Amino acid sequence: MNIALGFNSEVVDPAFVRSHHPFYNLDGVLGALYTPDDGHVDPSGVTLGLARGARQLGAKIIRQCRATNVQQLPSGEWLVSTEHGDIRCEHVVNAGGTYARQVGDWSGINVPTTSMTHHYFVTETVPEFLQLERELPVIRDDKRVSGYIRMEQKSGLIGIYEKAKPNVVWDDHCPWEAENHLFEADYDRVMPWLENALDRMPIFAELGIKQDVHGAISHPPDGNPLIGPVAEARNYWCCCGTQIGIGWGPGLTRELARWMVHGSADISMRAFDPRRFGSYADKKWQNIKAREDYLLRHEIPFPHFNRLDGRPVKKSPLYDRLKSQGAVFEEIYGHERPRWFATGDEAQRDHYSFRRNIVDERVAEEHRAVRERVGIMDICAFTKVEVSGPDAELLLDRLIANRLPAKQGGICLTHMLNRRGRIEMEMTILNMGEGRYYLTCAAVFEQRLMDHLAHHTAGEAVTITNRSSDWFAMTLQGPRAPEVLAEQVTDSLALADFPWLRGREMEIAGQRVWALRLSYAGEMGWEFHGPRDAMLPLYDALWQSGQPHGIANYGSFAMNTLRMEKMFPGASELTNEVTLPEANVMRFVRSDKDFLGKADSLGQAELPWVCAYLAIEADGIDDGHGGEPVLLDGEVIGSTTSIAMGHSVGRILAFAYIKPAANSPGQQLEVVIANAPRAAVVLGAAAYDPNSERPRGIASAEAAA
Ligand SMILES: Cc1cc2nc3c(=O)[nH]c(=O)nc-3n(C[C@H](O)[C@H](O)[C@H](O)COP(=O)(O)OP(=O)(O)OC[C@H]3O[C@@H](n4cnc5c(N)ncnc54)[C@H](O)[C@@H]3O)c2cc1C
Numbered sequence: 001m002n003i004a005l006g007f008n009s010e011v012v013d014p015a016f017v018r019s020h021h022p023f024y025n026l027d028g029v030l031g032a033l034y035t036p037d038d039g040h041v042d043p044s045g046v047t048l049g050l051a052r053g054a055r056q057l058g059a060k061i062i063r064q065c066r067a068t069n070v071q072q073l074p075s076g077e078w079l080v081s082t083e084h085g086d087i088r089c090e091h092v093v094n095a096g097g098t099y100a101r102q103v104g105d106w107s108g109i110n111v112p113t114t115s116m117t118h119h120y121f122v123t124e125t126v127p128e129f130l131q132l133e134r135e136l137p138v139i140r141d142d143k144r145v146s147g148y149i150r151m152e153q154k155s156g157l158i159g160i161y162e163k164a165k166p167n168v169v170w171d172d173h174c175p176w177e178a179e180n181h182l183f184e185a186d187y188d189r190v191m192p193w194l195e196n197a198l199d200r201m202p203i204f205a206e207l208g209i210k211q212d213v214h215g216a217i218s219h220p221p222d223g224n225p226l227i228g229p230v231a232e233a234r235n236y237w238c239c240c241g242t243q244i245g246i247g248w249g250p251g252l253t254r255e256l257a258r259w260m261v262h263g264s265a266d267i268s269m270r271a272f273d274p275r276r277f278g279s280y281a282d283k284k285w286q287n288i289k290a291r292e293d294y295l296l297r298h299e300i301p302f303p304h305f306n307r308l309d310g311r312p313v314k315k316s317p318l319y320d321r322l323k324s325q326g327a328v329f330e331e332i333y334g335h336e337r338p339r340w341f342a343t344g345d346e347a348q349r350d351h352y353s354f355r356r357n358i359v360d361e362r363v364a365e366e367h368r369a370v371r372e373r374v375g376i377m378d379i380c381a382f383t384k385v386e387v388s389g390p391d392a393e394l395l396l397d398r399l400i401a402n403r404l405p406a407k408q409g410g411i412c413l414t415h416m417l418n419r420r421g422r423i424e425m426e427m428t429i430l431n432m433g434e435g436r437y438y439l440t441c442a443a444v445f446e447q448r449l450m451d452h453l454a455h456h457t458a459g460e461a462v463t464i465t466n467r468s469s470d471w472f473a474m475t476l477q478g479p480r481a482p483e484v485l486a487e488q489v490t491d492s493l494a495l496a497d498f499p500w501l502r503g504r505e506m507e508i509a510g511q512r513v514w515a516l517r518l519s520y521a522g523e524m525g526w527e528f529h530g531p532r533d534a535m536l537p538l539y540d541a542l543w544q545s546g547q548p549h550g551i552a553n554y555g556s557f558a559m560n561t562l563r564m565e566k567m568f569p570g571a572s573e574l575t576n577e578v579t580l581p582e583a584n585v586m587r588f589v590r591s592d593k594d595f596l597g598k599a600d601s602l603g604q605a606e607l608p609w610v611c612a613y614l615a616i617e618a619d620g621i622d623d624g625h626g627g628e629p630v631l632l633d634g635e636v637i638g639s640t641t642s643i644a645m646g647h648s649v650g651r652i653l654a655f656a657y658i659k660p661a662a663n664s665p666g667q668q669l670e671v672v673i674a675n676a677p678r679a680a681v682v683l684g685a686a687a688y689d690p691n692s693e694r695p696r697g698i699a700s701a702e703a704a705a
Helices: 014-020 043-056 097-106 187-200 245-262 283-296 319-324 358-372 392-399 443-455 481-486 532-549 556-565 598-602 698-704
Strands: 010-012 032-034 067-072 078-082 085-089 092-094 114-125 139-141 147-152 155-160 209-219 226-229 236-240 327-332 335-341 375-378 383-388 411-417 423-433 436-441 463-466 471-477 503-508 511-516 525-531 610-616 629-632 635-646 651-658 668-673 676-682
Touching: 014 032, 067 097, 092 097, 097 209, 097 236, 114 283, 139 187, 147 187, 155 187, 209 283, 226 245, 236 245, 319 327, 319 335, 319 532, 335 358, 335 375, 335 556, 358 375, 358 556, 375 532, 383 392, 383 443, 392 436, 392 443, 423 443, 423 503, 423 511, 436 443, 443 463, 471 481, 471 532, 481 525, 481 532, 503 532, 511 532, 525 532, 556 635, 556 651, 610 635, 610 668, 629 651, 635 668, 651 668
Parallel strands: 092 236
Antiparallel strands: 010 032, 067 078, 078 085, 114 155, 114 209, 139 147, 147 155, 226 236, 327 335, 375 471, 383 436, 383 463, 411 423, 423 436, 471 525, 503 511, 511 525, 610 651, 610 676, 629 635, 629 668, 635 651, 668 676
8 A cells, every 4th residue: 555645556476466367477577566446447438428527517518620720819818710610718728639739839839749659459359258257457567568458348458568669650740630540550560569468468379369459649758748838828728648648637637627717736737737848849859758758658767767868958058067077967947957976987877776876875975075075066957037127026026925135135035826825936036236136946947937927917017037048057065165266256255245145246267147145055155147158167167276175066966965954845845735834934934015825825724734854764775765654653644745865964854744733843753665664753953054054154154263
């Protein structure tokens, strides 16, 4: 049983499989995952049932009526032209299946999905099935079959996701007459896996295939469906790109409806939001990624699995430099971001495991370099947006929960909410002076932030400039950072001259950039932001002056372990599922001012859950991966959102949403990691430097005295 989600599943041995499925050849099988509550439905029956329900609730369904165009009117409404006349509407949903991309083209909207074909085969009647009194479980056999095997009435059904030569169709245009088109079976393509399936199910081996089904399925670049608003126009929604439309359809469309009606879904839709792709996701790239996705369908989804095809997309100015220094990159909103650095002869690639491996050792070294010496990181992937103009202050003040920094150079950490009072995103804001504000947040929010600002501008005179691609961002962190930076500047870096949470435009190594004294690592350090051209010379100069101080590169994995020690919640904790009190970020909220979503966020009579910070005993083997159940006296009271080893404190640290009554410092709990409960305790403050003396420079000032 996956107790965190209440999902019925268990790992079982071959004897269990044999007792439930006596016909399966279990050669080489060590175990299986049993999910007894799964089922299958007749798709047309379900569709008709849903249509009937919709009609009962007042929906009008017009069948046999092709839409021929979708255009936005100057009023903002949409005009859908159809074979049976025009329809004017406030909102339009593109649920065009394999036609979705070309339907999007009518309105200038890029719908990143590619049609790939998939086969299943139905055998003649299986004599052994005739006497069966119950249905056999569906078997998914990733390794040998790369597909699924189940009963179809009294026949056998074998579905194959071949692991070579995936087939793209209708790359340019899906013919209108192609609806539900089935292609001729391509036995050559699927044969090795089909043969393996027959080897697994010997009772099928002598039977003929009475039906082959070879149809097209939509694949977005990362395999997740496209559910939600688009970047290019307002009130245009996607509900497409679904490979498992029957399985996913009900939940996803319920959330889409909530999003359209209430302004936010109830669950985090970040993984499905069409705006997770930018304009870089052109047709050529979609095609490459869809093929990759198809081939990964029956692969093991290891933690931090890195999809490598079609990369690099957006290279930072440091890409080649860092690559030559061992960087292993991950892609985030098209940006290549270093995740960790290989050293010596080590293979410069991902090393996958559910347990600790060599990568964790390197991450621990990078972590310690930042804590004990100085580390430098390419953070170009950050979303970087400038809001300027006479009403910039007015607009931002209305949208953020914290107070906007009043003075030039002031910095604040704050949150923007949607109108239901749930968190849209967390960000840092720098007052650049003269009515200019610089907003930075996680890369995945780039389009979301642009839309949020644009949609909530109510006649204010502001200019919103997306600097995410033409500006760089880099960070220098650690107790030796001041000495390293001092060699490249003439300005004073004394604490009194350049205090914590202040930003200043200055010349560093001959480059005019903004330096922001803040730290996601919880150390003395700076972030640098400015035009891209400045990045490489700046990095080279700092790298050079950092040599005597033992400067090291670090990546996003170390950044994560560092922030976990500092009790800084991140994108996994701060989602549209939670309000400000639930996220436990009230210290960044000014309840004496008004802001979008305030009443709903702060007005809850009772919190259903709250974000707790836990320390968990480490076993040196497995540090968890997120989503672990949290137990109090054996009862599930929540689950983790982020979990990571705190390399400086020697304990595993986690954020978890749990029942509020359990969130008191010192409360003993258990967290189930790799199926075994471990002792955990609620912490009331950061595990490392709880008073933030290090980033404020108090620790180094005291050491110097
Ligand atoms: C061989 C095969 C096996 C599969 N097995 C499974 C499975 O076991 N489980 C599962 O969950 N899924 C399975 N799927 C996938 C599933 O069929 C799809 O995910 C699902 O049908 C997608 O639903 P949809 O509503 O997004 O698109 P569709 O079902 O394609 O519906 C889109 C509709 O929009 C209509 N349309 C498009 N353009 C226009 C226009 N201009 N005007 C009017 N109407 C238009 C189309 O005619 C179509 O009816 C399988 C698919 C195939 C091919």
